[in-house]
Amino acid sequence: MRQSNLEFIRNSFIALAMINSKIYDYRDWHVLSVPIYVSYKIGGDTDKFLKEAIKLTDNYAVERMQMEIGRNRGLQLFDEIETENGMGLIGKWHGKINSSYDLKRTAFEITKMIESDKKYLADDIDSADKLPKIWLSGVDDAQLEKILMGTRAGIQVSATLLPNIHPSHTYQVLWVQIYEFPNVEDVKVLFAISQKVKAVGYNMFAIKYDRLFCVVISRCVAQNCIAYETQGSIQRYKHKLIEIVKKYASTTSSNAP
Structure with a gap:
């Protein structure tokens, strides 16, 4: 293109x-x-x-x-984003990204953050309809389900470990998911829940900003496969991620309803 x-x-x-x-x-x-x-x-x-x-x-x-x-045929499966290398595509497999924030630009900047430590290839940006409750289940599932039903918009960055890093690199994935909610209080509740979750089979941390809730997930998607990352190692992304979300998500999106 x-x-x-x-x-x-x-x-x-x-x-x-x-x-x-x-x-x-x-x-x-x-x-x-x-x-x-x-x-x-x-x-x-x-x-x-x-x-x-x-x-x-x-x-x-x-x-x-x-x-x-x-x-x-209707060109409905992608959104376009202008980058320093030219036009890029963002998937809309889960619907259009109708957010009050510039989630597309935020996600694109996150891909650069992920690739900056030379361990992952950020291979996909896609719309996301609702945070999978499995990441936050087991604390207050009734409240969780109620809040997730009100999700306004979401986007996900997917990355795969580079071949030279680990033998099972194909199955080692990193996901960054950002969701917009109707109010700040819902986001505070989700963040509080995330601090109490005992992650099993995956590693996770969460951040919040205004009406945005973001989770970072690392796991190995193959059976009987040990994750490359640990709960401690993925924390290296936290500070920079907070900076990116505050800087780019605060810009009003052209797709805002």
């Missing part, structure tokens, strides 16, 4: 068509939504690219490609 190069888009379809579809999880096909979006955005003949790819693949792959094209 930065170079308006349609050949890159065509090659993306061909590359996916050449891979045996039987080794794919159905969610892996969502990666095709990026070249589809860009193709529509810069005026490419997306249907032509699909027809070329169909000749190289099997029926299941064709079905998934057609499904992804259908999902993207």
Whole structure:
């Protein structure tokens, strides 16, 4: 999209068509939504690219490609953000990010923070509809559920450990999730709950700012896998994260309702 190069888009379809579809999880096909979006955005003949790819693949792959094209015709799956390297994309898999704060810019700055210590690749920014209650469960679940139902907007940054850091790097993930709530009191309650949670199988800390509540989660997503991070080690992100949220989230979003 930065170079308006349609050949890159065509090659993306061909590359996916050449891979045996039987080794794919159905969610892996969502990666095709990026070249589809860009193709529509810069005026490419997306249907032509699909027809070329169909000749190289099997029926299941064709079905998934057609499904992804259908999902993207309205350009509804991504938001755009201007960066120092050009235009970037933020996923809207869980709906539009209608926040009173500039969560998109905040999330983008968080990706740079994560990558600055040379341990993770921040590989995705996506909208988030509601904080998974599993992170804060076991303290006051009734109150927790009530507050989470009032979530106004959310965004998540996902990162994966770099290959040279740990043997199970593929499964070592770091998530930063930020949610907007209707009032400051709800955020205070969530933060108080977070201080009492006994995390099992993951590491977590939380911060709050105005009507925003943020959690940082690290875990290994494979079975019987020990997390690379510890409860203590992830604290290295806390101070900088607070600075970023205060600096960028205080800017009113253009998507504010």
